[in-house]
Amino acid sequence: MTETTQTRTPDSRPTGGLSAQYQPGEVEQRRYETWVSAGYFTADPASDKPAFSIVIPPPNVTGSLHIGHALDHTIQDTLSRLKRMQGFEVLWLPGMDHAGIATQNVVERQLAGQRLSRHDLGREKFVEKVWEWKAQSGGAILGQMRRLGDSVDWSRERFTMDEGLSRAVQTIFKRLYDDSLIYRANRIINWCPRCLTALSDIEVEHTDDEGELISIRYGDGDNAIVVATTRAETMLGDTAVAVHPDDERYRHLVGTEVELPLTGRRIPIVADEHVDPSFGTGAVKVTPAHDPNDFEIGQRHSLPSITIMDERAVVTVPGPFEGLDRYEARPAIVDALREQGRIVAEKRPYLHSVGHCSRCKTTVEPRLSLQWFVNTAPLAKKAGDAVRDGRVTIEPAELAKRYFAWVDNMHDWCISRQLWWGHRIPVWYGPDGEVVCVGPDEQPPTGDGWRQDEDVLDTWFSSALWPFSTMGWPEQTPELEKFYPTSVLVTGYDILFFWVARMMMFGLYAMDDVQPFDVVNLHGMVRDGHGKKMSKSFGNVVDPLDWIDRYGADATRFTLARGANPGSDVPISEEWCQGSRNFCNKLWNATRFALMNGVTVEGPLPDKTELSAIDKWILSRLEHVIGEVDELFATYEYAKVCDTLYHFAWDDVCDWYLELSKPVLASENAGTTQRVLGHVLDQLLRLLHPVIPFVTEELWIALTGGETVTKAAWPTADKELIDDAAEEELAALQKVVTEVRRFRSDQGLKPTQRVTAALTGLGNVGIDTHEPLIRSLARLDRPSAGFTATATLAVTGGITVDLDTRGTIDVAAERARLEKDRAAAEKELAQSRAKLGNDAFLAKAPEQVVAKIKDRLATAEADLTRIAAALDGLPTT
RNA sequence: GGGCGCGUAGCUCAGCGGGAGAGCACUCGCCUUACAAGCGAGGGGUCGCAGGUUCGAAACCUGCCGCGCCCA
Numbered sequence: 001m002t003e004t005t006q007t008r009t010p011d012s013r014p015t016g017g018l019s020a021q022y023q024p025g026e027v028e029q030r031r032y033e034t035w036v037s038a039g040y041f042t043a044d045p046a047s048d049k050p051a052f053s054i055v056i057p058p059p060n061v062t063g064s065l066h067i068g069h070a071l072d073h074t075i076q077d078t079l080s081r082l083k084r085m086q087g088f089e090v091l092w093l094p095g096m097d098h099a100g101i102a103t104q105n106v107v108e109r110q111l112a113g114q115r116l117s118r119h120d121l122g123r124e125k126f127v128e129k130v131w132e133w134k135a136q137s138g139g140a141i142l143g144q145m146r147r148l149g150d151s152v153d154w155s156r157e158r159f160t161m162d163e164g165l166s167r168a169v170q171t172i173f174k175r176l177y178d179d180s181l182i183y184r185a186n187r188i189i190n191w192c193p194r195c196l197t198a199l200s201d202i203e204v205e206h207t208d209d210e211g212e213l214i215s216i217r218y219g220d221g222d223n224a225i226v227v228a229t230t231r232a233e234t235m236l237g238d239t240a241v242a243v244h245p246d247d248e249r250y251r252h253l254v255g256t257e258v259e260l261p262l263t264g265r266r267i268p269i270v271a272d273e274h275v276d277p278s279f280g281t282g283a284v285k286v287t288p289a290h291d292p293n294d295f296e297i298g299q300r301h302s303l304p305s306i307t308i309m310d311e312r313a314v315v316t317v318p319g320p321f322e323g324l325d326r327y328e329a330r331p332a333i334v335d336a337l338r339e340q341g342r343i344v345a346e347k348r349p350y351l352h353s354v355g356h357c358s359r360c361k362t363t364v365e366p367r368l369s370l371q372w373f374v375n376t377a378p379l380a381k382k383a384g385d386a387v388r389d390g391r392v393t394i395e396p397a398e399l400a401k402r403y404f405a406w407v408d409n410m411h412d413w414c415i416s417r418q419l420w421w422g423h424r425i426p427v428w429y430g431p432d433g434e435v436v437c438v439g440p441d442e443q444p445p446t447g448d449g450w451r452q453d454e455d456v457l458d459t460w461f462s463s464a465l466w467p468f469s470t471m472g473w474p475e476q477t478p479e480l481e482k483f484y485p486t487s488v489l490v491t492g493y494d495i496l497f498f499w500v501a502r503m504m505m506f507g508l509y510a511m512d513d514v515q516p517f518d519v520v521n522l523h524g525m526v527r528d529g530h531g532k533k534m535s536k537s538f539g540n541v542v543d544p545l546d547w548i549d550r551y552g553a554d555a556t557r558f559t560l561a562r563g564a565n566p567g568s569d570v571p572i573s574e575e576w577c578q579g580s581r582n583f584c585n586k587l588w589n590a591t592r593f594a595l596m597n598g599v600t601v602e603g604p605l606p607d608k609t610e611l612s613a614i615d616k617w618i619l620s621r622l623e624h625v626i627g628e629v630d631e632l633f634a635t636y637e638y639a640k641v642c643d644t645l646y647h648f649a650w651d652d653v654c655d656w657y658l659e660l661s662k663p664v665l666a667s668e669n670a671g672t673t674q675r676v677l678g679h680v681l682d683q684l685l686r687l688l689h690p691v692i693p694f695v696t697e698e699l700w701i702a703l704t705g706g707e708t709v710t711k712a713a714w715p716t717a718d719k720e721l722i723d724d725a726a727e728e729e730l731a732a733l734q735k736v737v738t739e740v741r742r743f744r745s746d747q748g749l750k751p752t753q754r755v756t757a758a759l760t761g762l763g764n765v766g767i768d769t770h771e772p773l774i775r776s777l778a779r780l781d782r783p784s785a786g787f788t789a790t791a792t793l794a795v796t797g798g799i800t801v802d803l804d805t806r807g808t809i810d811v812a813a814e815r816a817r818l819e820k821d822r823a824a825a826e827k828e829l830a831q832s833r834a835k836l837g838n839d840a841f842l843a844k845a846p847e848q849v850v851a852k853i854k855d856r857l858a859t860a861e862a863d864l865t866r867i868a869a870a871l872d873g874l875p876t877t
Numbered sequence: 878g879g880g881c882g883c884g885u886a887g888c889u890c891a892g893c894g895g896g897a898g899a900g901c902a903c904u905c906g907c908c909u910u911a912c913a914a915g916c917g918a919g920g921g922g923u924c925g926c927a928g929g930u931u932c933g934a935a936a937c938c939u940g941c942c943g944c945g946c947c948c949a
Contacts, residue, residue: 021914206949276878353949401881402947409948494947529889529901531945551914562900563890567882569945571889575901582914593911643891643899658911738918744906745918751909779909828896835895840932849895849933856896 018595018702022588024552024581028694032146040084040710041151043091045478052088053483054080055467056152057491057499058160060099061134062106065144067526067534067560068492070544071570073150074557074691075523075638076490080151081690082633083487085714091483092151093470095158096139100422100459101195101359107133107421123420130421144545149553149693151710156479158470160462161423167440168469169423169462172510174439177427181375181509182415184427184435188288188295189414191367192357193313193326197418198371200458201411202497203358210349214334215281217342218267219258225250225269226344228280230352231290232337233329235260236317237308238267240286242297245271247282261342262319262333270301289368305368313365326365372416372425372455376505380410383504386515392504394520395636396566399493406497407504415458422456429453440474464502467516474510484511488519493567496522521636523564529573547577554692555581561691562642566635583646584695587688590654591681591699597665599678601704606672608720612664613770615676616726618657621648622680626717629687638691645688653680656734663776678703683715725766732765732797733774739795740778743803746817747791747810756781758789761799792873794866796859811874818871825863832857 035041043053054076059069080092107130108118118126145152158165176182190199215228218241225241238260243250250269257266274297275284288298288305298305308317313326320336321329337343355364384407386392387400394400416425426438431449438444444452462469467486471479485507491499500520507516527533528540535541547556558580563570608616625648632641657680664673681703689696689709700709740757749755757780762768775782780803789802791809832853835841842850 018911020912022912398881405880405948497947527889531889565890568890573889573901576889578914579901582912585914586912589912589915591911596911640891647899654912655916659916741917742919748906751907751917831896835933838932842932844932845895852895 018588018592018699020589020592022552022585022695024554024584024694025549027698028147028149028548028553031694031697032149035151035708035710036146036154038708040708041090041092041153042155043153043479043483044089045482047089047482049087049089051091051482051487052080052083053091053093053486054488054490055093055470055486056095057489057495058095058097058158058463058466059141060102061096061138061159062099062102064140065148065544067542067544067572069141069145070148070556071523071526071560071564072490072492073145073148074560075521075564077148077150077557077693078561078638078690079488079490079521079633081693081710082714084151084710085686085689085712087713089482090151091153091156091479093156093158094142094145094150094152094154095466095470096141096160097459097463097466098159098161098422100417100419100456101197103130103134103138104419104421105195105359118420126420147545147548147553148557151693156470158466160459160466160469164472165462165465165469166423168465168473169457170426170438170440171474172465172506173426173457173461174437176374176509177437181379182372183375184370184372186368186370187373187414188290188292188366188368189371190355190357190364191311191369192360192362193311193365194360194362195357195419196311198367198369198414198416199357199364200414200460204355204364205358205361206353206355208351209354211352211354213280213345213347213350213352214343215345216261216285216337217344218260218285223253223256223258225253225258225283226281227283227285228345229285230350231287231330232334233315233321233326233332234287234290234308235285235333236263236315236321237287237289237306238285239288239298239303239306240267240301241269241283242272242275242286242301243269243283244275244277245273247275247277250283261340262336268301268303270297270303272297272300291366295366295368307368309365309367311367371414372453372457374413374415376410376413379505379509380407380501382508382513383407383501386504386508392515392518392520394500395522398567399496399522402493403496403500407501410501413458413502415461416453416455417458418454419456422459423462425453425455425457427453460498460502463499464506465510467503467507468511485515486517488521489517490521490523492525493522494525496520522567524567524569526560526563527569527571529571529576531569531571542572542574547574551577551581552584552694554584554695558583558642558692561638562646564638565640566637583650584692586650586654587685587695587699590649590658591685591703593658594677594681595702597661597674597677598670599674599681599703601675601678601682603675605679606675610672611676612672613726613729614657614660614664614773615673616721616723617730618652618680619676619721620723620727621652622683623717623719623721626683626687626715630717642691645684645691649684649688653684656730659777660773663773685709686712686715729765729767729770732767732799733770735797736762736767736774736795736799736801737777739793740774740780740801740803743791743793743801743814743817744778746813747805748813749805751779754779754781755803755805756783756787757801757803758783758787759799759801761797764798792870794863794870796863798862800866815871815874818867818874822864822867822871825860825867828856829860829864832860 076092080090084090111117121129190204192199211230213228213230214232215226217224217226219225227241241258253269254271257268260267286294286297286303288295288303289307308315309326310316315321315324315329321332324332334343356362357364384404387394387403394403428436428438428444428450430445436445468480468484471477471484473480503516532538532540544556555577559572559577560570563572625644628644629641661673661677664670685696685700686709697709700706706712759771762771787804790805791803791814793801835853836857
């Protein structure tokens with residue numbers, strides 16, 4: 001980065017104490033503390049205002065703020081601040097989930113450093129340790145959220161393991177149990193042999209991995225059948241071979257038995273519809289205890305299930321392979337089979353889909369075990385219907401398809417985890433096989449032989465209750481009364497299944513069919529400046545705190561929001577963040593300029609009759625922008641909100657309105673413009689505040705002397721201020737100024753070099769009164785006696801600028817410029833002529849379109865005439 | 878294998894039936910008393926390919942090619 005140089009003498013006019021550059025570091029912490037201590041973010045359930053509520057998708061207690069959170073929170077904060085300004089009673093409720101596996105892993109790793117395992121401590125002591133860890137090191141993210149500016153209600157911070165939320169968990173468990181929507185069964189589940197716990201389907205990530213495909217001959221002679229498998233080691237647990245019933249190759253073998261090699265067991269050959277005859281040899285080995293599909297086949301054919309591995313995926317079958325883990329057992333077994341001449345084919349590498357634990361990436365081992373499940377079908381049906389019948393809207397709507405695909409085909413949800421950190425399953429088992437589910441106010445059975453289920457619940461089980469458990473459910477609280485259902489859930493589309501579906505299921509179930517949120521606003525994943533996924537191995541991960549340190553929270557937020565187009569991922573790069581920082585600085589300096597020039601927000605806007613066309617124009621533009629921003633927010637178009645405000649602020653306000661206002665502000669007639677500029681900046685800062693809260697707060701207070709922009713009223717569009725005539729005038733003015741500037745640039749005239757020029761034809765477009773302004777912006781002096789033009793500019797609209805460039809002009813440059821203009825005009829002319837020469841076009845195109853083309857043709861013709869004249873007037877050399 | 882989405886300027890993306898746009902990058906000229914984190918001007922695209930619909934297609938339809946994601 002280059003050092004900035006300050007060569008100008010400091011301006012002595014009052015600046016409201018604003019330095020020449022915005023320094024976010026000096027503003028952010030101070031402002032945030034003021035906001036929180038003033039209670040601006042504290043929600044009042046007794047308020048008369050309409051409610052707007054968001055519960056934060058609870059981050060993991062072990063986690064820290066990553067760029068995905070930063071995006072998610074920026075959106076939530078933007079909505080919260082917007083609604084607060086719009087007069088809603090806003091609750092944005094913060095908190096964290098207890099992250100069963102992740103947190104237990106962290107603490108176990110700590111213990112391992114002292115050569116201890118959780119079993120050395122025992123369950124009670126271990127859980128105490130985890131709470132200690134949470135108190136000391138957990139929840140780093142909460143502090144980081146303050147850096148980002150999150151306007152959450154800290155007085156209502158919640159944690160999924162809190163007493164109240166735990167009570168909610170037990171309540172819902174008991175209800176579901178009593179409604180037979182929770183059951184315990186022996187099923188094939190996803191097992192992580194490292195975390196030593198069951199996982200739900202969506203905690204498993206599938207990747208295409210290189211493995212091997214081994215074809216093994218079972219049986220001998222006429223009876224032989226060849227099966228293909230990627231998991232040869234599981235053959236020890238085979239209890240059948242399956243073929244497709246229509247497969248001619250094997251029809252004669254169905255119903256017979258073969259000997260399973262290495263074991264001496266005889267297993268049947270069964271026919272099953274689900275076998276794919278085109279895979280491998282068309283015959284598959286069936287291992288019901290170690291493969292979900294095989295388990296199904298086993299069920300259909302009443303096959304026994306033989307578990308051949310323990311919870312660490314170590315072979316337990318007595319014999320030569322006992323004690324080998326699954327990856328040692330595989331080659332050993334293949335070797336043994338090869339020695340027997342039973343290996344028919346070996347394919348390596350063989351690419352196939354493999355499931356991994358989403359926490360630790362260990363390959364998941366399908367495992368037959370006794371677990372608790374939620375019977376999701378009836379719950380999922382309602383969750384789908386709530387979206388189908390419009391009670392809940394998914395934004396963007398295209399993602400609803402994915403939602404339906406999930407909820408309409410949901411498997412039962414395995415909710416038991418073999419962990420100690422979490423909500424323990426409230427079920428007691430008696431000495432005579434009794435099973436008692438205990439509700440929150442009930443006493444568990446006591447006496448000999450009674451024991452509680454050892455497992456805890458999936459973290460997502462408690463997270464699914466978050467929209468109402470955080471508000472005090474199952475008590476009927478004022479918070480629930482006021483703020484449930486929540487207004488919107490903001491989260492990444494990758495969380496659609498984790499969050500949205502499960503919160504919908506439980507919310508509708510627990511809250512008498514009232515949905516947990518009205519709108520689901522899904523955003524994409526944050527990617528790097530080339531659209532690549534961020535990953536540590538790529539080294540392209542952005543730390544939002546680093547950006548906040550170097551560019552400010554506002555710049556970081558603006559960069560994220562500006563990339564957040566509905567449904568698509570959000571690319572960001574440091575250069576763009578610099579641009580956002582620059583934008584904040586631009587606002588800073590525009591306000592600084594305004595303060596140096598005596599702007600005011602006092603009193604009503606001057607009457608329209610007192611306003612100049614310039615003032616009317618910027619007010620008209622402002623009204624358009626307010627309307628656009630409202631529409632864009634209503635459709636969750638954050639990127640376009642940012643874009644609209646960026647261009648209004650930078651182009652309209654700074655590049656044109658401020659420049660045009662300079663001569664007025666320096667004159668005796670500054671009053672009106674001082675008031676209008678004050679108004680425009682006041683409104684602009686309000687409009688930007690939801691996205692970039694810090695700099696707008698600092699500037700708005702400096703500008704208005706008000707208490708805080710966080711509570712200022714959101715601008716409302718006033719159609720009375722829209723002024724088409726003023727907008728047309730300004731467009732014409734801009735055109736003239738830009739044309740002169742282009743000429744000057746092409747001619748290599750220094751910006752400081754004033755040029756004498758005569759302007760004619762301004763009255764054609766009604767901008768003759770703006771001649772002084774045009775001269776000011778284009779740096780043109782009035783002609784004096786003896787003025788002779790050395791060049792002539794023809795501007796669309798019949799305006800002519802005759803310039804005296806004091807000496808020679810660069811004829812070649814000027815000719816090139818005119819030739820370029822001519823080419824453009826000729827292209828325009830040809831296109832319009834072609835259209836107007838087409839009878840079908842004239843007959844079928846709408847009138848306005850035809851009129852527009854005619855107009856374009858006329859303009860092109862007039863331009864060509866003027867350009868030709870200018871070219872003719874050039875000296876020939 | 879099933880489903881969804883995307884290919885528009887060097888990069889990242891808007892536009893989704895009537896004149897090809899933005900930000901950044903690039904070129905040229907500037908300390909023009911708010912801002913060099915700035916100002917002014919400029920260059921740059923047969924809108925993936927091929928058909929079709931239409932007076933008119935970047936946009937709608939079909940096919941193909943390439944890329945990505947989700948599910949199995």
